Every structure is written in structure tokens, then in C-alpha cells.
Amino acid sequence: MGATVCAAVEAAPDLELVARIDAGDDLAQVAAAGAQVAVDFTVPSVTEDNVHALIDLGVHAVVGTTGWTDESRGRLIAHLGRRAAEGTSVGVLIAPNFGLSAVLAMTFAAKAARYFESAEVIELHHPNKVDAPSGTATHTAHAIARSRAEAGLGASPDATESGWEARGADVDGVRVHAVRLRGLVAHEEILFGNEGEQLIIRQDSFDRVSFMPGVLLGIREVVSRPGLTVGLENVMDLS
Amino acid sequence: MGATVCAAVEAAPDLELVARIDAGDDLAQVAAAGAQVAVDFTVPSVTEDNVHALIDLGVHAVVGTTGWTDESRGRLIAHLGRRAAEGTSVGVLIAPNFGLSAVLAMTFAAKAARYFESAEVIELHHPNKVDAPSGTATHTAHAIARSRAEAGLGASPDATESGWEARGADVDGVRVHAVRLRGLVAHEEILFGNEGEQLIIRQDSFDRVSFMPGVLLGIREVVSRPGLTVGLENVMDLS
Amino acid sequence: MGATVCAAVEAAPDLELVARIDAGDDLAQVAAAGAQVAVDFTVPSVTEDNVHALIDLGVHAVVGTTGWTDESRGRLIAHLGRRAAEGTSVGVLIAPNFGLSAVLAMTFAAKAARYFESAEVIELHHPNKVDAPSGTATHTAHAIARSRAEAGLGASPDATESGWEARGADVDGVRVHAVRLRGLVAHEEILFGNEGEQLIIRQDSFDRVSFMPGVLLGIREVVSRPGLTVGLENVMDLS
Amino acid sequence: MGATVCAAVEAAPDLELVARIDAGDDLAQVAAAGAQVAVDFTVPSVTEDNVHALIDLGVHAVVGTTGWTDESRGRLIAHLGRRAAEGTSVGVLIAPNFGLSAVLAMTFAAKAARYFESAEVIELHHPNKVDAPSGTATHTAHAIARSRAEAGLGASPDATESGWEARGADVDGVRVHAVRLRGLVAHEEILFGNEGEQLIIRQDSFDRVSFMPGVLLGIREVVSRPGLTVGLENVMDLS
Structure with a gap:
């Protein structure tokens, strides 16, 4: 480095x-x-x-x-x-992260969070990573949770009755999914939804x-x- | 209907x-x-x-x-x-599914599965769905697993040591993630990876x-x- | 309405x-x-x-x-x-647009624009739309161009020598691509790139x-x- | 090599x-x-x-x-x-292409083409590429056009009256869009649409x-x- x-x-x-x-x-x-x-x-x-x-x-x-x-x-x-x-x-x-796209994704996600009924995070990394979910995704989920709480929003709606193991980790009430795939490096996708609309913020780090x-x-x-x-x-x- | x-x-x-x-x-x-x-x-x-x-x-x-x-x-x-x-x-x-895009996504995923080191499935649905993962995603994961087994492939590489709850459901050795988001209907994304490349097959059902x-x-x-x-x-x- | x-x-x-x-x-x-x-x-x-x-x-x-x-x-x-x-x-x-995801996508794109070497816009709509590119995409491209100019950035790098008709419309120096596809409603994807990283902001409007x-x-x-x-x-x- | x-x-x-x-x-x-x-x-x-x-x-x-x-x-x-x-x-x-994901994307696209009303291709490359659209995307568009013709399908629906320069290159009646973005290598996305559904086949080549x-x-x-x-x-x- x-x-x-x-x-x-x-x-x-x-x-x-x-x-x-x-x-x-x-x-x-x-x-x-x-x-x-x-x-x-x-x-x-x-x-x-x-x-x-x-x-x-x-x-x-x-x-x-x-x-x-x-x-x-x-x-x-x-x-x-x-x-x-x-x-x-x-x-x-x-700075824990100098990747502009990663920093912007987190910052925009925190700003957007108060305006959507639902929010989830998917992080995708190479399969040699030993921890899940990634620090960046955890950090993002905390920021989303904080922003939702400030806006008086409760948990994202979720009628799931069975199969919780498919619903990802619960980070402060925000679901975080970790994908491990050969060929990938470090990527994060944040999804927000309201009735009839979706906002996706995605960030890809291919190289240091x-x-x-x-x-x-x-x-x-x-x-x-x-x-x-x-x-x-x-x-x-x-x- | x-x-x-x-x-x-x-x-x-x-x-x-x-x-x-x-x-x-x-x-x-x-x-x-x-x-x-x-x-x-x-x-x-x-x-x-x-x-x-x-x-x-x-x-x-x-x-x-x-x-x-x-x-x-x-x-x-x-x-x-x-x-x-x-x-x-x-x-x-x-036919359990008459959606052409859904049927094609599953069929192509089964064909592609033998050629990639890694495979994972993400399904995304409206938050009123009670079961996870979806029947379509489970069906897809089974087909991928069968195809990998026939080709002599073992499990996708995965060094995860902590945070397994973020790694989705294990369906026949294939990780399946379920996203629930207001605004969505029924969607499936299948990711395949080799060193240096990725193949994504995605299917969106917006309406019956x-x-x-x-x-x-x-x-x-x-x-x-x-x-x-x-x-x-x-x-x-x-x- | x-x-x-x-x-x-x-x-x-x-x-x-x-x-x-x-x-x-x-x-x-x-x-x-x-x-x-x-x-x-x-x-x-x-x-x-x-x-x-x-x-x-x-x-x-x-x-x-x-x-x-x-x-x-x-x-x-x-x-x-x-x-x-x-x-x-x-x-x-x-307000020309009351879609929160659309407004946020445009706003975030304008903020992000000064931090990336490359920027392009893809808008996707139903095939009955008579004008291209969409007003939202044009508006977004103008905002990106303004933000880049303020930061002293020139045009995005582009070595294209042949096939300019595939490179989309030039809106204030920002390339805008219009996709028309049965099944879609109104969607916008803004792509930013630096060496080794990418930021994507995507917005989907499924319903008024x-x-x-x-x-x-x-x-x-x-x-x-x-x-x-x-x-x-x-x-x-x-x- | x-x-x-x-x-x-x-x-x-x-x-x-x-x-x-x-x-x-x-x-x-x-x-x-x-x-x-x-x-x-x-x-x-x-x-x-x-x-x-x-x-x-x-x-x-x-x-x-x-x-x-x-x-x-x-x-x-x-x-x-x-x-x-x-x-x-x-x-x-x-073989003009040894990338499994690229070859599969083209092959699946040709098979899927007959089942959808609309089809378009987006290719994304690094900004040093001199030709547009890429050979792979052109090849894919030809295969889609051939498959549609065999199935008796006409052109994809398109009501565009103004702004044709945003609608990409016309390759055998299939619209092809070329994105050039710093940070990318070689990527192709093929979109198919019917009323109420979409199929996307995407391929990423990050490294030879x-x-x-x-x-x-x-x-x-x-x-x-x-x-x-x-x-x-x-x-x-x-x-």
C-alpha cells in the first residue's frame, strides 16, 4: 500500500x-x-x-x-x-475506507434511509474472506438503522414465517446478506423500496x-x- | 387467473x-x-x-x-x-411456473452451473411473502446442485469462519439469499463466478x-x- | 392522479x-x-x-x-x-418529479459526479415512450455536467474512433443511453468509474x-x- | 497469453x-x-x-x-x-472467445430471443477501446436477430419519434448501446422483455x-x- x-x-x-x-x-x-x-x-x-x-x-x-x-x-x-x-x-x-465509491455509497445510503419503507444490504466478496458480513456492510447497516430511527421509522415490513436462515444477518434491524463468489473482489449493494419504486446504490471495488x-x-x-x-x-x- | x-x-x-x-x-x-x-x-x-x-x-x-x-x-x-x-x-x-423469464432463468442456470467454481442465488420478493426462500429459488438451487454434482464439482469455495447467518440458506450446498422489499414483486438473480469472470442471470416478474x-x-x-x-x-x- | x-x-x-x-x-x-x-x-x-x-x-x-x-x-x-x-x-x-427514488438518484448523482473520472447515464422505459432520452435522464446529465465543470473535470475519457452511434446521445458532454423494453415502466441507472472502482445509482419506478x-x-x-x-x-x- | x-x-x-x-x-x-x-x-x-x-x-x-x-x-x-x-x-x-461467461451469455441470449417481444444489448468497456459496439455485442445482436427472424418475430416495439441518437446502434434491428467507463474491463448485458416480465443475462470479464x-x-x-x-x-x- x-x-x-x-x-x-x-x-x-x-x-x-x-x-x-x-x-x-x-x-x-x-x-x-x-x-x-x-x-x-x-x-x-x-x-x-x-x-x-x-x-x-x-x-x-x-x-x-x-x-x-x-x-x-x-x-x-x-x-x-x-x-x-x-x-x-x-x-x-x-479514514477506515479511502474508496470514494464505498464512502459515497455509505453516505448516500444513510441519507436515503429515512425516505423508504424497506432497506436491505447485500455485500459480495471473493470466497477467501473469513468474516461475514463485511465491515463496510455492517457499518452501512448501522448508519441506515440510525437514520431510520431518527426519522421515526420502525423495522422494514417482513411477513416471513419460515426460512429465516435465508433472510440474512440482522444488523440493528437491517437485513444484511453476504455473497461469496470466485472472481469478485469487494462489492456492496444497498436496496431501498417503497410501494411502486426502488432505489439501488451499488459500489464495486475491483482493485486497491x-x-x-x-x-x-x-x-x-x-x-x-x-x-x-x-x-x-x-x-x-x-x- | x-x-x-x-x-x-x-x-x-x-x-x-x-x-x-x-x-x-x-x-x-x-x-x-x-x-x-x-x-x-x-x-x-x-x-x-x-x-x-x-x-x-x-x-x-x-x-x-x-x-x-x-x-x-x-x-x-x-x-x-x-x-x-x-x-x-x-x-x-x-407446469409449476408459466413465466417464460423464470423458466428460462432456471433452465439456463442449470446448464451454466457445471462451468463455474462458484454459484449463489438471490431471490427478491414483496414483504408480504411468508415463506423463504421462494419455491423458484429452491428449485433453481436444487438444479444447480444436481448439475454441479454431475460435473464432479464439490461445494463452492467459502472461507467463512464467522457470521454464517449472513451467508443465506444452504440448499443442497448452494447458498440462497432472500430479500424482502416493499415495491418488489418476484425476482431471482443467479450468480456464477470463476477467477476473473462472472455470469449473472436475472429474472423479474412484475405482474401475473x-x-x-x-x-x-x-x-x-x-x-x-x-x-x-x-x-x-x-x-x-x-x- | x-x-x-x-x-x-x-x-x-x-x-x-x-x-x-x-x-x-x-x-x-x-x-x-x-x-x-x-x-x-x-x-x-x-x-x-x-x-x-x-x-x-x-x-x-x-x-x-x-x-x-x-x-x-x-x-x-x-x-x-x-x-x-x-x-x-x-x-x-x-416539483417536476415527486418520485423519491428518482429525486434522490438525481441528487446523489450530482453530488458524486465531481469524484469520478467517468460518468454515463442509462435510462430504460416502456416502448410506447415517444421521446428519447427521458426528461429525467437529460436533467441528470445536465446536473452531472455542471458538477464536473465546477470541479474542473473535463470530458470523460473516450478513445472511440468508430461506431459513435452506439455511444448514446451527448448531453452536455455526458453520454446518455435510452433502452425501450416491453415490461418496463421508468428506470434510470447512473454509472461512475475511477481506476479500479465503480459506483452505480439505480432507480426504478414501477407505478405512479x-x-x-x-x-x-x-x-x-x-x-x-x-x-x-x-x-x-x-x-x-x-x- | x-x-x-x-x-x-x-x-x-x-x-x-x-x-x-x-x-x-x-x-x-x-x-x-x-x-x-x-x-x-x-x-x-x-x-x-x-x-x-x-x-x-x-x-x-x-x-x-x-x-x-x-x-x-x-x-x-x-x-x-x-x-x-x-x-x-x-x-x-x-474459438473467437474462450470466456465461458461470454460464450454462455451469447448462447443463452440466442435461445431466449424467440420468447420475448423486446430485446436490447448493452456492452460496457474500459474507455481505451477504440471501436463500438464491441465484437461480442455485435455477434450477440446478430444471433438474437437470427433467432427472432426464425420465430417469425418482427422488430422490437419502439414508439420513439425524437432522440434516436440515444437509442444506440441498430445491428440487424437490435439496438446495441456501448458504455465506456474508467474502471471497467469487458462486460455485456442482454435485456429481454415481455408484458410484466424481464430477463437479463449479464456477463463480466475482469481479467484475461x-x-x-x-x-x-x-x-x-x-x-x-x-x-x-x-x-x-x-x-x-x-x-
């Missing part, structure tokens, strides 16, 4: 790659090289230390590493707050190269967003 | 409607009116008697009523055999009027197919 | 139907019956007069009639402004009953939105 | 790779190595000479090279006939590795099919 990001930054006419940092390298090199923004795709065990070091160096950070908790995010917010009080404005963007436009967007946006931002959708213009 | 069939027969330039029979009417009227073919959309409790009476009258029958068993079909075959021995050639077509081309096809074909034929696909030209 | 709207209002627990107005009826009946909101599904030749009369009566209006121009909308704005200056706050909502949730939403929202609002998306919570 | 085929043959438990032939190599090596079947993915200028040489060597051939004409195929048939008369039974399979199951199938089947066979569908069990 690191190499792919470096290549994408080098190919972007408005960005310049000034340093590549490997495991074990000293992060001070980042500031020494004059970097304004650092991108962290590392592992859960080191990402928190990396980001605190970058904040100390006054370097903005775009973080794609998973494993952040409410506690570790809280420590980031506190650190960023102390730096702001000292007059140093640093921005950190943590698809994360690059989202990473570049994060790099461009984080410099003007001091403090912690979680989720790529929050640096996108979707209003 | 009876009225819809009568209207379709009347609208067909090559067919003539000569009698309409209601519950309690004497079936002898059918032969008296000169009918070559009778269409039976009644109820499981009377359909068998109806068809035997039609065979006695020498009238071919197209039957859309459910509830036939191996035993009741066996009695039909015996009766048709006796009539044939007497020199009277009568044809009976029993869609059964009429299949009923008319059955009427036209049954006259030249003495004996019992089960399944509309067996009077279609799919070789 | 009038009867369908009346039935939908009667079925809504928070709304009351107090008057039904037919062609030739006196609009004063609307106010006399105590209506707060009137719904106008008439014809282009009378809708403008109707709405001005409703404004004079102090009744809010939800308008589904087509044929409004910049000029006729300008006269409405002026009239509403005069009434506001007199201390009477009246709201008018003109699907317009009712949008009409009811308009009725509920217009009372708190003085002045002219054009487009159902502008009374929806999509921020 | 040659390297991919060699890897696929090596990985197949029932096949053995005995020789790799490059441009300029002597084809006699093929027979010397004991090959029963040779696979030719070369270029139009040399494929015909290659296949005639293989026939002389008594080696069956599976050919994926394009550029064959009625004349060059005629010369093959004559050569194979002379060898058969001499008592040497050699089989040659020429998807051709390997078809090549292996060809290798296994060609040995028992003396003479010339054109089209992978003719060695598949689709009856």
Missing part, C-alpha cells in the same frame, strides 16, 4: 513526494524533508505513536491504519488541542488502486482542517 | 376460446363446445379429478395448479397410457400477466405432445 | 382531506373548506392561474403540473413577495403510486417554507 | 505441458515432445500456416487467434478431410485469466471431435 501511495503522490501534478518512511525509520526525517502531510498505512500497534510524533513535528497526517478506539482517538484529540492552544494548528484525518483518489483527496483537505476528522466523507463536498 | 387466461386466448389470433368453466360446472361442456385443449388453474383438491375427466373426454390439458405429487402424476401417466393403448392420444402439460405467453405456448405445444410433460421448459425449443 | 393523491392524503394519519376540486370548480371552495395546503396536478394551461388564486386565498400549494417557465416562475416569486410584504406568508413547491410519499412530504414541508421552492430535493433533509 | 496458457495447463491435474513454442521455433518440436494437442494464440498472419502444420503432424489444435475467414476455414476443412480419408483423425477448434477454463475445456474436448469446430459453445454440454 505504501508503494502505491508514493506512486500516486508522485503522479499528482499538485503534490510532491519528499520522503518515504519504512518500518524502523526515524519519523524526524519527515519534517526534515519539509513534508506538510504524512500518510500512515502501517499497523495498529504503531500507528498511534506515529501520529503523535507527527503532531509534535507539526506535520498533518492522513491515516488509513485500522485499530483506532474511542480511547486512542481521545488521546489524539487532547494532543491536537494542546498544540492548538500553543498556536500550532495540525490536522489529522483517520481505487483507494488512491481518496488518499489524494485526504492529503489535499487535511491541511485546512485542524483537529481530528474521522471518515473521508467529512472532507468531501456532499452538502 | 382464469379471466386473465380467457382474455389472452381471445386475443391470440391463432386460438379460439370456446368455453369458460367455473367451479361446479360440468366438464362435459368442454368437449361439447369442441375444445381441443383445456386450461386448468383451479385448486389442489380438484385438479386431479379435472384432468382425469379431460383425458376421458379426449381433451388435452394445460395445468397450472400446484399440489401434484409423484403418486398423482403416476396415476395420470397410467391413465394416459391406457388411452394411448386404446388409440386415443391425449397430452397433459403440468407475464404468465400468459407461457400459457399460450403450452396450449400450442400440448396438442403435439401425447402423454405427460412436466415443466414448461420441456415444450420450449432450447436445444 | 388527483384521485390517487386524495386517497393518499386520506390514508395519512397526520393529514386531513377537506376538499376535492375538479376542472371548472371554484377555487374559493379550497379556502372555504379550511385547507392549509392545496395540491395541483392539472395542465400547463391552467396551473399558473390556479397557483396565483391559491396565493390570494393564503393557501400553500404543492404543484406537480409541468409547463412552468422562467417567466411564469418569476411572476410567482413577485406575487409571493408582495404577499410577504403584506404580512401573509405563503409557500409554493413546484410511488409518487405519493413525495407528494405527502411536499404537503408537510411547504407550510414551513414561505416563497417559491423548485424541486422536491430542496425540501428533503439531504445535508 | 501464451505464458498464461502454459501456467494453466501446468496447474491442471489431468493435463501435461510438454512443449512451449515461441515465434520462429520449429513446430516439429510439438510432435517430437509427444503433444496430443497444441494451443495457438499467435497472430492472423501465421495462425493458418501453424494449424496446417499441426494437422500434418497429427496434432489436434485449439486456436484463439483471430483473423480467420470463410476461405481460410474452408482450406482447413479440406485439409482435415484429406487427413481423415487417409485414416488420420485430427480435430481443430477455433478468465479465458483459461475455456482453453482447458477446448483442450479436453478437441481430441474427441475430429474435423473443424468453430465456437467454444459447440464443445460445451448445453443441450
Whole structure:
């Protein structure tokens, strides 16, 4: 992933790659090289230390590493707050997903959810995936459930009396189906229905190269967003 | 359904409607009116008697009523055999589904199944349906499983370790997912995958009027197919 | 359409139907019956007069009639402004489309457009439709084109050298394809692509009953939105 | 493509790779190595000479090279006939497409075509493709047109009066639409409609590795099919 990001930054006419940092390298090199923004795709065990070091160096950070908790995010917010009080404005963007189509699908699904009587999620992946349903689909179902609850909608109508095992997993009252098919990579389809109409939002990720436009967007946006931002959708213009 | 069939027969330039029979009417009227073919959309409790009476009258029958068993079909075959021995050639077509798109989807899925590593079925229906998965989807999954077994294929690859409730019902080793969505009627999607490719066969039934081309096809074909034929696909030209 | 709207209002627990107005009826009946909101599904030749009369009566209006121009909308704005200056706050909502799925598809497409290298539109309708592409698809393509232009995106990449007649209509630089198929009603699919990913937004209208949730939403929202609002998306919570 | 085929043959438990032939190599090596079947993915200028040489060597051939004409195929048939008369039974399979999903989609579409009032084809490819519509889509449309003509069906219903440029290319009376989208590879969707129902056959090719199951199938089947066979569908069990 690191190499792919470096290549994408080098190919972007408005960005310049000034340093590549490997495991074990000293992060001070980042500031020494004059970097304004650092991108962290590392592992859960080191990402928190990396980001605190970058904040100390006054370097903005775009973080794609998973494993952040409410506690570790809280420590980031506190650190960023102390730096702001000292007059140093640093921005950190943590994004669990840099795929624009995936982020947009989730965001649109959450917005649409309040306007439909029924909602279900189908996620489709390669058959080597060990967990079901996918994190993205679970995340989407939670967002739909939250949106429906805010709008005062109850559960989607469902007269099923037998065969519940065909009706998918119940995630916060939203049915989620997981398909595993050789040839596929990572795909999500969200279906909404009212009497006489249907809305489908579908997203296909064929290759990790698809994360690059989202990473570049994060790099461009984080410099003007001091403090912690979680989720790529929050640096996108979707209003 | 009876009225819809009568209207379709009347609208067909090559067919003539000569009698309409209601519950309690004497079936002898059918032969008296000169009918070559009778269409039976009644109820499981009377359909068998109806068809035997039609065979006695020498009238071919197209039957859309459910509830036939191996035993009741066996009695039909015996009766048709006796009539044939007497020199009277009568044809009976029993079809669980007259939707051309549904019948073709199932037939193509059975043919394709032996050529793909993975296969899954998604059926989508209105939320008032009480059973899951649908009879059509179950039938399709059985046909896929039979076809895979004949070709020496084992189960579709699946590394799932957790979250099995999202993986749908296991029908003969084929995963079947049931979606229930307001606005939908009856739909089926069959997905096949190999490394680097996917084949999708999808079928949508929006209205029962869609059964009429299949009923008319059955009427036209049954006259030249003495004996019992089960399944509309067996009077279609799919070789 | 009038009867369908009346039935939908009667079925809504928070709304009351107090008057039904037919062609030739006196609009004063609307106010006399105590209506707060009137719904106008008439014809282009009378809708403008109707709405001005409703404004004079102090009744809010939800308008589904087509044929409004910049000029006729300008006269409405002026009239509403005069009434506001007199201390009477009246709201008018003109919506070319009350289908929630259609409105959401267009709105989401406009928002997504700036984030993808490629965008195309496919609309699918029954074969009795005389014009192609559909107004909804044209409207969507314009919105996509505007959004791409604002983001500094040029035309979608396209190396086509021969066979342009297969590439659809060019609407503001966005390719729009029109499919006509027996069995369909009104459907739109918007495709966005980046290297390694795809986003599809699809909308199906199976029946005009699907317009009712949008009409009811308009009725509920217009009372708190003085002045002219054009487009159902502008009374929806999509921020 | 040659390297991919060699890897696929090596990985197949029932096949053995005995020789790799490059441009300029002597084809006699093929027979010397004991090959029963040779696979030719070369270029139009040399494929015909290659296949005639293989026939002389008594080696069956599976050919994926394009550029064959009625004349060059005629010369093959004559050569194979002379060898058969001499008592040497050699089989040659020429397939324009080894993608199982693509071949099945075309074959099923041709079979389904006679049963539907409407039919249209949408092909979707990466934006670097220079020709539209794709050869596969054109081939499919011709097959649909032929099947409709045999069944006595006229043109699909179409009331279009304006906007014909959105209605796609007319291939033998079948409308074909070409979508070009970054992120896609090669995809085809065939839509059939009757009153109240729809059948969709869709095929996705994500990677050329998807051709390997078809090549292996060809290798296994060609040995028992003396003479010339054109089209992978003719060695598949689709009856």
C-alpha cells in the first residue's frame, strides 16, 4: 500500500513526494524533508505513536491504519488541542475506507434511509474472506438503522414465517446478506423500496488502486482542517 | 387467473376460446363446445379429478395448479397410457411456473452451473411473502446442485469462519439469499463466478400477466405432445 | 392522479382531506373548506392561474403540473413577495418529479459526479415512450455536467474512433443511453468509474403510486417554507 | 497469453505441458515432445500456416487467434478431410472467445430471443477501446436477430419519434448501446422483455485469466471431435 501511495503522490501534478518512511525509520526525517502531510498505512500497534510524533513535528497526517478506539482517538484529540492552544494548528484525518465509491455509497445510503419503507444490504466478496458480513456492510447497516430511527421509522415490513436462515444477518434491524463468489473482489449493494419504486446504490471495488483518489483527496483537505476528522466523507463536498 | 387466461386466448389470433368453466360446472361442456385443449388453474383438491375427466373426454390439458405429487402424476401417466393403448392420444402439460423469464432463468442456470467454481442465488420478493426462500429459488438451487454434482464439482469455495447467518440458506450446498422489499414483486438473480469472470442471470416478474405467453405456448405445444410433460421448459425449443 | 393523491392524503394519519376540486370548480371552495395546503396536478394551461388564486386565498400549494417557465416562475416569486410584504406568508413547491427514488438518484448523482473520472447515464422505459432520452435522464446529465465543470473535470475519457452511434446521445458532454423494453415502466441507472472502482445509482419506478410519499412530504414541508421552492430535493433533509 | 496458457495447463491435474513454442521455433518440436494437442494464440498472419502444420503432424489444435475467414476455414476443412480419408483423425477448434461467461451469455441470449417481444444489448468497456459496439455485442445482436427472424418475430416495439441518437446502434434491428467507463474491463448485458416480465443475462470479464477454463475445456474436448469446430459453445454440454 505504501508503494502505491508514493506512486500516486508522485503522479499528482499538485503534490510532491519528499520522503518515504519504512518500518524502523526515524519519523524526524519527515519534517526534515519539509513534508506538510504524512500518510500512515502501517499497523495498529504503531500507528498511534506515529501520529503523535507527527503532531509534535507539526506535520498533518492522513491515516488509513485500522485499530483506532474511542480511547486512542481521545488521546489524539487532547494532543491536537494542546498544540492548538500553543498556536500550532495540525490536522489529522483517520479514514477506515479511502474508496470514494464505498464512502459515497455509505453516505448516500444513510441519507436515503429515512425516505423508504424497506432497506436491505447485500455485500459480495471473493470466497477467501473469513468474516461475514463485511465491515463496510455492517457499518452501512448501522448508519441506515440510525437514520431510520431518527426519522421515526420502525423495522422494514417482513411477513416471513419460515426460512429465516435465508433472510440474512440482522444488523440493528437491517437485513444484511453476504455473497461469496470466485472472481469478485469487494462489492456492496444497498436496496431501498417503497410501494411502486426502488432505489439501488451499488459500489464495486475491483482493485486497491481505487483507494488512491481518496488518499489524494485526504492529503489535499487535511491541511485546512485542524483537529481530528474521522471518515473521508467529512472532507468531501456532499452538502 | 382464469379471466386473465380467457382474455389472452381471445386475443391470440391463432386460438379460439370456446368455453369458460367455473367451479361446479360440468366438464362435459368442454368437449361439447369442441375444445381441443383445456386450461386448468383451479385448486389442489380438484385438479386431479379435472384432468382425469379431460383425458376421458379426449381433451388435452394445460395445468397450472400446484399440489401434484409423484403418486398423482403416476396415476395420470397410467391413465394416459391406457388411452394411448386404446388409440386415443391425449397430452397433459403440468407446469409449476408459466413465466417464460423464470423458466428460462432456471433452465439456463442449470446448464451454466457445471462451468463455474462458484454459484449463489438471490431471490427478491414483496414483504408480504411468508415463506423463504421462494419455491423458484429452491428449485433453481436444487438444479444447480444436481448439475454441479454431475460435473464432479464439490461445494463452492467459502472461507467463512464467522457470521454464517449472513451467508443465506444452504440448499443442497448452494447458498440462497432472500430479500424482502416493499415495491418488489418476484425476482431471482443467479450468480456464477470463476477467477476473473462472472455470469449473472436475472429474472423479474412484475405482474401475473407475464404468465400468459407461457400459457399460450403450452396450449400450442400440448396438442403435439401425447402423454405427460412436466415443466414448461420441456415444450420450449432450447436445444 | 388527483384521485390517487386524495386517497393518499386520506390514508395519512397526520393529514386531513377537506376538499376535492375538479376542472371548472371554484377555487374559493379550497379556502372555504379550511385547507392549509392545496395540491395541483392539472395542465400547463391552467396551473399558473390556479397557483396565483391559491396565493390570494393564503393557501400553500404543492404543484406537480409541468409547463412552468422562467417567466411564469418569476411572476410567482413577485406575487409571493408582495404577499410577504403584506404580512401573509405563503409557500409554493413546484416539483417536476415527486418520485423519491428518482429525486434522490438525481441528487446523489450530482453530488458524486465531481469524484469520478467517468460518468454515463442509462435510462430504460416502456416502448410506447415517444421521446428519447427521458426528461429525467437529460436533467441528470445536465446536473452531472455542471458538477464536473465546477470541479474542473473535463470530458470523460473516450478513445472511440468508430461506431459513435452506439455511444448514446451527448448531453452536455455526458453520454446518455435510452433502452425501450416491453415490461418496463421508468428506470434510470447512473454509472461512475475511477481506476479500479465503480459506483452505480439505480432507480426504478414501477407505478405512479410511488409518487405519493413525495407528494405527502411536499404537503408537510411547504407550510414551513414561505416563497417559491423548485424541486422536491430542496425540501428533503439531504445535508 | 501464451505464458498464461502454459501456467494453466501446468496447474491442471489431468493435463501435461510438454512443449512451449515461441515465434520462429520449429513446430516439429510439438510432435517430437509427444503433444496430443497444441494451443495457438499467435497472430492472423501465421495462425493458418501453424494449424496446417499441426494437422500434418497429427496434432489436434485449439486456436484463439483471430483473423480467420470463410476461405481460410474452408482450406482447413479440406485439409482435415484429406487427413481423415487417409485414416488420420485430427480435430481443430477455433474459438473467437474462450470466456465461458461470454460464450454462455451469447448462447443463452440466442435461445431466449424467440420468447420475448423486446430485446436490447448493452456492452460496457474500459474507455481505451477504440471501436463500438464491441465484437461480442455485435455477434450477440446478430444471433438474437437470427433467432427472432426464425420465430417469425418482427422488430422490437419502439414508439420513439425524437432522440434516436440515444437509442444506440441498430445491428440487424437490435439496438446495441456501448458504455465506456474508467474502471471497467469487458462486460455485456442482454435485456429481454415481455408484458410484466424481464430477463437479463449479464456477463463480466475482469481479467484475461478468465479465458483459461475455456482453453482447458477446448483442450479436453478437441481430441474427441475430429474435423473443424468453430465456437467454444459447440464443445460445451448445453443441450
